[in-house]
Amino acid sequence: MLNATNANGTLLEVNNIEVIYNHVILVLKGVSLSVPKGGVTALLGGNGAGKTTTLKAISNLLKSERGEVTKGSIVYRGDRVQDLSPADLVRRGVVQVMEGRHCFEHLTVEENLLTGAYIRRDSKADIRRDLDMVYTYFPRLKERRKSQAGYTSGGEQQMTAIGRALMSRPETILLDEPSMGLAPQLVEQIFEIVKNVNEGEGVTFLLAEQNTNVALRYAHYGYILESGRVVMDGSARDLRENPDVKEFYLGMSDKGRNSFRDVRSYRRRKRWLA
Amino acid sequence: MPDTVYYALEVTLNGLMSGVMYALVALGFVLIFKASGIFNYAQGVLALFAALTLVGIMDGQVPFAHLINALFGTSLHHFGFKVPALIAILITAGVMTLLAVLVERYVLKHLVNQEPIILFMATIGLAYFLEGLGDAMWGSDIKTLDIGLPKGIDETIESVTNDWFGYGFFIDRLDIVATVIAALLVLALTVFSQYSKQGRALRAVADDHQAALSVGISLRFIWALVWSIAGVVALVAGIMWGSKSGVQFSLSLIALKALPVLMLGGFTSIPGAIVGGLIIGMGEKLFEFFVGPLVGGATENWFAYVLALVFLVFRPQGLFGERIIERV
Amino acid sequence: MNAQTPLTTFTTTADGRKIGDILMEMKNITLRFGGVKAVTDISFDIREGEIRSIIGPNGAGKSSMLNVISGFYVPQEGEVWFRGARRPAIKPYKVARQGIARTFQNIALFDGMSVLDNIMTGRLTLMKTGLLRQALWWGAAEREETAHREKVEKIIDFLEIQAIRKTSVGRLPYGLKKRVELARALAAEPKLLLLDEPMAGMNVEEKEDMCRFILDVNDEFGTTIVLIEHDMGVVMDLSDRVVVMDYGKKIGDGTPDEVRNSQAVIDAYLGVSHE
Amino acid sequence: MLYREAGDFKTTYVADSQTFPIKFDRIRYYIVVAIAFGVIPFVIDDYWANAVFVPFLIYAIAAIGLNILTGYCGQVSLGTGGFMAVGAYACYKLMTAMPDVPIIVHVLLAGLITAFVGVLFGLPSLRIKGFYLAVATLAAQFFLVWLFNKVPWFFNYSASGQITAPERSLFGIAVTGASTPAWAKYLFCLIILFTLAWLARNLTRGSVGRRWMAIRDMDIAAEIIGVNPLTAKLSAFAVSSFYIGIAGALFFTVYLGAVEVGEAFGIQKSFLVLFMVIIGGLGSIFGSFAGAAFLVLLPVLLKNVLVGRLGWPTDLAANLELIIVGGLIIIFLIVEPHGLNQLWRVAKEKLRLWPFPH
Amino acid sequence: DLIVPNLSYRTGPYAPGGIPYADGFNDYFTLLNERDGGIGGEKIQVPECETAYNTEKGVECYEATKGQGALVYNPLSTGITYQLIPKVSADGIPLYTPGYGRTSAANGKVFEWVFNYPANYWDGASVAIRYLLDQNGGDLKGKKIALVYHNSAYGKEPIRTLTELSKKHGYDLLQIPVDHPGQEQKSQWLQIRREKPDYVLMWGWGVMNAVAIQEAANINYPMENFIGVWWSGSENDVLPAGMGANGYKSLAMHGTGMDYPLYGDLKKYVIDAGKASGAGDQFGSVLYSRGMYAALVISEAIRKAQQITGKSNITAADLRDGFEQLEITEARMTELGLPKFGQPFKASCSDHGGPGAALLQQWDASAKKWNLITDFIAPDDEVLTPLIMEDSAAYAAENKIAERCK
Numbered sequence A: 001m002l003n004a005t006n007a008n009g010t011l012l013e014v015n016n017i018e019v020i021y022n023h024v025i026l027v028l029k030g031v032s033l034s035v036p037k038g039g040v041t042a043l044l045g046g047n048g049a050g051k052t053t054t055l056k057a058i059s060n061l062l063k064s065e066r067g068e069v070t071k072g073s074i075v076y077r078g079d080r081v082q083d084l085s086p087a088d089l090v091r092r093g094v095v096q097v098m099e100g101r102h103c104f105e106h107l108t109v110e111e112n113l114l115t116g117a118y119i120r121r122d123s124k125a126d127i128r129r130d131l132d133m134v135y136t137y138f139p140r141l142k143e144r145r146k147s148q149a150g151y152t153s154g155g156e157q158q159m160t161a162i163g164r165a166l167m168s169r170p171e172t173i174l175l176d177e178p179s180m181g182l183a184p185q186l187v188e189q190i191f192e193i194v195k196n197v198n199e200g201e202g203v204t205f206l207l208a209e210q211n212t213n214v215a216l217r218y219a220h221y222g223y224i225l226e227s228g229r230v231v232m233d234g235s236a237r238d239l240r241e242n243p244d245v246k247e248f249y250l251g252m253s254d255k256g257r258n259s260f261r262d263v264r265s266y267r268r269r270k271r272w273l274a
Numbered sequence B: 001m002p003d004t005v006y007y008a009l010e011v012t013l014n015g016l017m018s019g020v021m022y023a024l025v026a027l028g029f030v031l032i033f034k035a036s037g038i039f040n041y042a043q044g045v046l047a048l049f050a051a052l053t054l055v056g057i058m059d060g061q062v063p064f065a066h067l068i069n070a071l072f073g074t075s076l077h078h079f080g081f082k083v084p085a086l087i088a089i090l091i092t093a094g095v096m097t098l099l100a101v102l103v104e105r106y107v108l109k110h111l112v113n114q115e116p117i118i119l120f121m122a123t124i125g126l127a128y129f130l131e132g133l134g135d136a137m138w139g140s141d142i143k144t145l146d147i148g149l150p151k152g153i154d155e156t157i158e159s160v161t162n163d164w165f166g167y168g169f170f171i172d173r174l175d176i177v178a179t180v181i182a183a184l185l186v187l188a189l190t191v192f193s194q195y196s197k198q199g200r201a202l203r204a205v206a207d208d209h210q211a212a213l214s215v216g217i218s219l220r221f222i223w224a225l226v227w228s229i230a231g232v233v234a235l236v237a238g239i240m241w242g243s244k245s246g247v248q249f250s251l252s253l254i255a256l257k258a259l260p261v262l263m264l265g266g267f268t269s270i271p272g273a274i275v276g277g278l279i280i281g282m283g284e285k286l287f288e289f290f291v292g293p294l295v296g297g298a299t300e301n302w303f304a305y306v307l308a309l310v311f312l313v314f315r316p317q318g319l320f321g322e323r324i325i326e327r328v
Numbered sequence C: 001m002n003a004q005t006p007l008t009t010f011t012t013t014a015d016g017r018k019i020g021d022i023l024m025e026m027k028n029i030t031l032r033f034g035g036v037k038a039v040t041d042i043s044f045d046i047r048e049g050e051i052r053s054i055i056g057p058n059g060a061g062k063s064s065m066l067n068v069i070s071g072f073y074v075p076q077e078g079e080v081w082f083r084g085a086r087r088p089a090i091k092p093y094k095v096a097r098q099g100i101a102r103t104f105q106n107i108a109l110f111d112g113m114s115v116l117d118n119i120m121t122g123r124l125t126l127m128k129t130g131l132l133r134q135a136l137w138w139g140a141a142e143r144e145e146t147a148h149r150e151k152v153e154k155i156i157d158f159l160e161i162q163a164i165r166k167t168s169v170g171r172l173p174y175g176l177k178k179r180v181e182l183a184r185a186l187a188a189e190p191k192l193l194l195l196d197e198p199m200a201g202m203n204v205e206e207k208e209d210m211c212r213f214i215l216d217v218n219d220e221f222g223t224t225i226v227l228i229e230h231d232m233g234v235v236m237d238l239s240d241r242v243v244v245m246d247y248g249k250k251i252g253d254g255t256p257d258e259v260r261n262s263q264a265v266i267d268a269y270l271g272v273s274h275e
Numbered sequence D: 001m002l003y004r005e006a007g008d009f010k011t012t013y014v015a016d017s018q019t020f021p022i023k024f025d026r027i028r029y030y031i032v033v034a035i036a037f038g039v040i041p042f043v044i045d046d047y048w049a050n051a052v053f054v055p056f057l058i059y060a061i062a063a064i065g066l067n068i069l070t071g072y073c074g075q076v077s078l079g080t081g082g083f084m085a086v087g088a089y090a091c092y093k094l095m096t097a098m099p100d101v102p103i104i105v106h107v108l109l110a111g112l113i114t115a116f117v118g119v120l121f122g123l124p125s126l127r128i129k130g131f132y133l134a135v136a137t138l139a140a141q142f143f144l145v146w147l148f149n150k151v152p153w154f155f156n157y158s159a160s161g162q163i164t165a166p167e168r169s170l171f172g173i174a175v176t177g178a179s180t181p182a183w184a185k186y187l188f189c190l191i192i193l194f195t196l197a198w199l200a201r202n203l204t205r206g207s208v209g210r211r212w213m214a215i216r217d218m219d220i221a222a223e224i225i226g227v228n229p230l231t232a233k234l235s236a237f238a239v240s241s242f243y244i245g246i247a248g249a250l251f252f253t254v255y256l257g258a259v260e261v262g263e264a265f266g267i268q269k270s271f272l273v274l275f276m277v278i279i280g281g282l283g284s285i286f287g288s289f290a291g292a293a294f295l296v297l298l299p300v301l302l303k304n305v306l307v308g309r310l311g312w313p314t315d316l317a318a319n320l321e322l323i324i325v326g327g328l329i330i331i332f333l334i335v336e337p338h339g340l341n342q343l344w345r346v347a348k349e350k351l352r353l354w355p356f357p358h
Numbered sequence E: 001d002l003i004v005p006n007l008s009y010r011t012g013p014y015a016p017g018g019i020p021y022a023d024g025f026n027d028y029f030t031l032l033n034e035r036d037g038g039i040g041g042e043k044i045q046v047p048e049c050e051t052a053y054n055t056e057k058g059v060e061c062y063e064a065t066k067g068q069g070a071l072v073y074n075p076l077s078t079g080i081t082y083q084l085i086p087k088v089s090a091d092g093i094p095l096y097t098p099g100y101g102r103t104s105a106a107n108g109k110v111f112e113w114v115f116n117y118p119a120n121y122w123d124g125a126s127v128a129i130r131y132l133l134d135q136n137g138g139d140l141k142g143k144k145i146a147l148v149y150h151n152s153a154y155g156k157e158p159i160r161t162l163t164e165l166s167k168k169h170g171y172d173l174l175q176i177p178v179d180h181p182g183q184e185q186k187s188q189w190l191q192i193r194r195e196k197p198d199y200v201l202m203w204g205w206g207v208m209n210a211v212a213i214q215e216a217a218n219i220n221y222p223m224e225n226f227i228g229v230w231w232s233g234s235e236n237d238v239l240p241a242g243m244g245a246n247g248y249k250s251l252a253m254h255g256t257g258m259d260y261p262l263y264g265d266l267k268k269y270v271i272d273a274g275k276a277s278g279a280g281d282q283f284g285s286v287l288y289s290r291g292m293y294a295a296l297v298i299s300e301a302i303r304k305a306q307q308i309t310g311k312s313n314i315t316a317a318d319l320r321d322g323f324e325q326l327e328i329t330e331a332r333m334t335e336l337g338l339p340k341f342g343q344p345f346k347a348s349c350s351d352h353g354g355p356g357a358a359l360l361q362q363w364d365a366s367a368k369k370w371n372l373i374t375d376f377i378a379p380d381d382e383v384l385t386p387l388i389m390e391d392s393a394a395y396a397a398e399n400k401i402a403e404r405c406k
Ligand SMILES: Nc1ncnc2c1ncn2[C@@H]1O[C@H](COP(=O)(O)OP(=O)(O)OP(=O)(O)O)[C@@H](O)[C@H]1O
Pocket: A021, A022, A025, A027, A045, A046, A047, A048, A049, A050, A051, A052, A053, A054, A065, A099, A210, C171, C172, C173, C174, C175, C176, C201
C-alpha cells in the first residue's frame, strides 16, 4: 500500500498560496503541494502550522472565516477552483470533513448522514445502501441513529462527520484530523476505511493528521508544514525514516519509544512561538 | 349568567381567529429562522413592502413617481391602467422573489458563519432600507387594498347560532378566509420542511453554516429560496391585514403581534406558529374580556408577552421549538 | 503559581505510584438520558495525589462521568462522596468552589476574551471584591487584581504561553486552546483536576509537553488528577490507577499493568495488547 | 507605521492593565476629554446642545448600560425603553415630591429604582436564553409602558397623562426646565456620562466583568468553573438598568422636558438603543459611544445635507435617510461584523503595518 | 421675509394624516406669496421639517428652525406640543395648535405663548354631547355612550370632559382604549357589540380610525350613531372600509368640500402653476383644508401684528400680540374666499381658546364625500371653563407661573 505508483497524474495542485485572515493575519506563506489522483496524501505539522487553513483554502471554506487566499492558485483537474462556491466544489467531488466535528446538532445522527447525500441525484435505494455501509463501518452510529447529534459523545460525532462525507460519494476527501478523540482501535479502523475506500473505489485523500504514526503508515506521500510553510515533503517511507521526523513527530529515539514520564528531564525549543 | 358564557365563547372564537392572523405573520419569521438561524427583524416591513407593491401595481402607480417628479419637474402619478388583482398578486410574488435573490446576493452572502446577533442586525439594516425604499417607491399615504375578499360579519353563523343559543355569534368573514389560507400554508410548509430534502437542508443550515457548505448545500440557493417563500408569506399577511386597515406604514408594526406567537410556538416550528397564534389570540382576548375592565383595558399588548413568558419558563424553547442543546 | 502545600501526605510505593487517602468516591452511579444509559452502576474512588485515568471506547460514558463529578449531570442513582462526606446534588459552581477544576472535551474557552482574561476567570472562585469596590477600582479592587494577575502570570510562564497572552482565544489553533484551558483550570488552584482528553489533536511533541505539565502539577502541588485520554501511551505512562468503562459499565480498575493485561479490557477497548 | 506601540513597555501589572495601555491612545484620549470639558461648553448653542450633544450623551449612557447587559453579559434585552421610562417616572415623582433635594440625587435614586425593577424582570433570564429572552423582555417593555400610562399616580393625575419636568437647579444654575442654558445641560449630562463610563470601565475590566463575559461566551462552562449564573446575570441586569434608568431620567428631565410614555419610551426606543450597541460593538465601552454617535448624528447630518443643502423635499429626504442608514448598517456589518469598535481596531492594526500590507 | 416653519410628518405611522395637512398649510402660504406678494409685502417662507410624529425629531426641528427666526410653530402633534410649551414660553415664540395640543392652554392667563382657537378637544367632546342631546330631545339619561380612544395623551384628553358631562346629563360613559397603532381592535369592538352602546365616540388618529370604522361596519354597528372627533374624520379613515363606512359622522372644525371661492384661487395660483406642495393629490381633502385653515389663521394673525406694530417685518413677540388681538369675522372669511367655512372668533389676552363651536359632517360612501349636517354647535362652557381653569392653575402652580391679564 505504500507504493505511489497508482498515482496516475495530479488531481489537485496547490501553488504557492498565501492566506490572510481578517485582512491582517498572515497564516500561510507560500504553500505548494500536489495531490495525485488515487493517492493518500498526508499533511503533517504541529499546532497552528496551518494544516486546517490549507484544507479550508482548498475547499473554499475560508471565506466564511474571513480568510482570503491572496496569492497563488489552487487547481483541481486542471481548473482553477478558487472562485467556486464550496457547494460547487462538492458537486465536483471534493468534500471536506472539518476539524472539530461540526455535526448538525439538532438533526439526528441519521439525518446528519443523509444531508451528506444532499447533492446526489441517484435513487433512494442507493442512498439507503450507502447508509447501511456507513452503519457497518460504525456500528455505534447505528445504535444512536435516532439521537440528536448534539447529544452524542465526542467520538460519535466524529464518526458521524466522517460518515457524512462518505455519503456524498466524493472523488476526493479532505480529512481534517480524523483520529481526534477516537479510541485507539477506532483510529486504526478509520484508516482501514480510508485505505479500503481509496483502493476499492479510487477515492483520493488529503488528510491533515496529528497522529503521525498512523498517518505515515497509511499515506503514500506526506508534507510537513511548519508555521505556514512546507518544510519537508517526501514519500511516507522516506519521512518515517527521517531522524527529525522520528524524534519530533513519532516520539522515537534511538532507544525505541520515549516514555511520556521521562519527558520532564529536558525542555524543547518552543516552536509554536515562532 | 349564561350570557357571560356566550360572550366568553364568542371572545374565545374571535381570539382564535385573531391568532390565525398573527400566525400568518409569525410563519415568515419561522421559515427564515429555521433555515438560517436568522431572527428576521424585517419581516413586518416585508409584509408592508409586499402590500404596497401589490396596491401600487393594481392601481397602475408609477414607482418612484415623487422622486422623479422632484428631480425632473415632471408630474407623473399613474400609468392610467389598472391591473386585475390576480395578475398583480403574481407580479408581486415575482417582485418578492427578486427581492429575496437580491437580499441573498448583497447581504447574506457576505455574512455566512456570523453570529446570530450580527445577522439579526443585518436584517435591521434591511428593515430600514426597505421601509425607506417602499415609501420612496409608492408614497406614504394610505392606500385602500381591495382584492374582493369578503368582509364583515358572517350572517349565516350569526343567525344559526342565534337560533340555537339565542345569541348570535360574531365571526368576521375575512377571518374565515384567513383561517383557510393559513391552514393551507401551514400544511404545505410543514410538508415541505419535514419531508423534502430541502427541508432537511434548511435545518442543517440553521445549525452550522460551514458544515452545511462542506456537504455541498448551497447556502445561496437555500437562502434565496427561503426568503422568497417568506416574502410570499409576507404578501399573504400583507393582503389580509391590509384589507382591514388600508396599506400604510403601521402595517409593518404587525410584526410586534407575531413575536409572542413565535416565542410561544418556538422559533423553529411551523405548526408551532399556528398553535402559538391560537393560544396567544385566545389568551389575550380572554384576559382583556375578564381582567381588562378591572384594570382599565388595553392589556392585550403586554399580556400576550407575559403569557408567552409564562410558557417559556416551563419550556425555554417554546412549545414546539427544537430543544436548546446544552452540553459541554 | 504559589507552592501550595499538599493538605495530606501520601506515600509513594516502590515503583513510584502514590497512595493517599480517599479524596472522592463514586458509589453505584447510574445516569440515564431518556432511554440511553450513559453510566450504569459505576463505583470507584480517587485517592489524594494520584493520577487516575478513565479509559474506554467512544460513547462509553467517560465524559458523562466527569460531568457527574463536576455536578453538571445529576445521576439518577448513586452517591458522590467527597472528602469523607456525601455530597448532595449541588450546583456546578458550588462544586467548583470546593476545589474541583476541569477542562472540556470540546474546548469550552470564552471566545470573546483574551488568553489572559480566560485564565483570570479560573481565579474567579478566589476573587472576592464586591461590585461597588470594583466600580471604584482604586484600592481594594486594583490590589486584588494585581495579586491574582501575578499568580496567573506564573501559570502562563509555567505553560509557556507568554507570547499569546493578549491574543483573543478564538483565533488560536486547537492545541494551544487546550493548553489555555489547562491554564484556566490550574488558575483555580484546584484540589482535584479533571482533564477530558487534554491531548486530543496534538502531535507527539506537544503531547510530551502536556505530560510534563500534568506531571509537574501533580508533583509540585499535590493536585489529584482525573484524566480521560485515548492515547494509551500517555495513559499507561502517567497514571497511577486506571478505570476502564465500556457501554456505561465498569470493566476494569487497577494499575496500568493490571488493566493492560485484563482480557476484558483487551476485548472491549485495546484490541491488541498495547505497546 | 503611523501608529505604533513598540517601545511602550510596561513594568507593572497596574500599568499593563490600564485603560489605554498605548501612549498614543492615551494622549488622544486626554485631548478628547480636554475638548469635551474645556472647549465645547463655551461654544455650544441651543441647536447643538438640544439636537446633537445632549441626546448623544444620554443615548451613550443608555448604550453603555445595555452594552453591559447585552455586550458583556450576553443577555439580549428589548426592555430598554421600559426601563428608561422607569427612570423617567421615578425621577418625576421624586422631583415633584421632594422639590428641595438636589436634582442629581433624584437622578441617582431613579437609577437605583430602575436597577431594582431591572432585577425583577431579569429573573426569567435564568431559564430563558438568546432570542427567546430578547422577545421575553418585551413583556417588560409593554407592561411598564402600559403601567405608566394607566396608573394616574405616576403622572400626578394630570389630565392627559403627560409629565412635564419642573425647573430644578444645581448650584444655582438651572439644569432642567426650559430656561436651562445650553452649556449647563451639556455639562450636566457630560459629567454624569463621564463618571458612569469610568465606572463601567472599572467594572468590566475586573472580576465582575469577567464573570459577565464568561456567562456571555459560554454560560454552562462558566457555571462549571465557578461562576454563579444567578448573581452574575442579575448583577448585570441591575447595573445595566441603573445606567438605563439614569439615561431615562436625563432624557425626560434635561432633554425633552415633557414626555408621554408610549411615545418617548416605546418599543422603538428599545430597538434604537440595541442597534447602537450592536453597531458600535458588543462588549466595548468605546463602541457604545460610537454606536450612539452613529445613530444620533448620522440622521441629523443626512437631514441637514439632503434638506438643508440639496433642498430635497422632506419626505424624500426622510426616505433616503432610512435607505442610507439601513444601507450603511449592512455595509458596516459586511466589512466588519463586530462593530465600529472592531473596525477601529483593525484600522489601527493596519496602520501599525502601513505601508506594508502585512 | 417672514418665517413660518412647518413641522410636518410625511413619513412614519401617521404620515397619511400629516401629508395632506402639511400640503394645505404650505399651499396657502404659496398662494399668498404668488397672488398677493406675501403679507403686507413680506413674503412668507415656510421651511419644512420632518418630525415623523416623533418628539425627538420635533426637538431637532424646533431648534433648527428657531435659529432661522421662526415666528410661530404648528406641529400637529399633541406630544410635540406638550414638549414645546415650556420651550416656546422660554424662547418667546407663539405656538398655534388649532384643535389639538393642550386644551387648558386656552387660558391665556397662564399660557402666554400658546393659542388653540377656534376649538379644542374639550369643546369637541362637549359639542358631540350637545349634538346627541339635540338628537334625543335634550335628554341622554340612561343612554350608554362609548368612547373609543387612542391610548395616549391625545386620546385621553376628552375623558375628563365626558365624565363631567355624564354627571350633568346622566349618561353612562364606557371607556375603551386602543393602543398605538391600533391595527387590531377585535376585543374593543366585540365589547361594543356586547354592550350595545347607543352611541360611540372616537378619539383616534392614524390607522386606528380606519380599523375602527371597518370593525364597526363588521359588527353592523349603526354608522350614524358613530361619531369621531375632527381628527377621525378624513377621507383616509373612511375610504378603506368602502361602503361599510356609509353614514359615519365626525366633528368638523370647518367646512368641507371645495365649494368655496378660495379653492379656485388655490387651483389657479398654486396647483395649476405647478407650485403645489407634495404630490399635489391631496387638494381639497379634509385634512388639506385643515392645514390651509391653520395657515389662514396664522396669516391673519401676522396681518394683525403688522397692523399693530405698523411695520411689516414683525418679530415673534409682535406676532403673539397679533394672535392675542386677532378677530376673524364672517365678513372677513367671505373676503378671504371662505364664506361660512369657519366660525367667527375674537381672541383676547385671557382667551386663547376661541368659542369652540364645531360642525358635524357625515360620510356619503357612494359619492365618496363628506356632507355637513349641522350648523356650528357651541360647546357647554359652563362645564368646560372650570375644568380649564383647574388644569391651567395646576400647571401654573407646578411651574411657578404668575397669572397675566389682570
Ligand atoms: N479565523 C481565524 N482568524 C485568525 N487567525 C486564524 C483563524 N483561524 C486560524 N488562524 C490562525 O492560523 C494559524 C494556523 O491555524 P490552523 O488552524 O490552520 O492550524 P492547524 O495546523 O490546523 O493546527 P491544529 O493542529 O491545532 O489544528 C494559527 O496560528 C491560527 O491562530
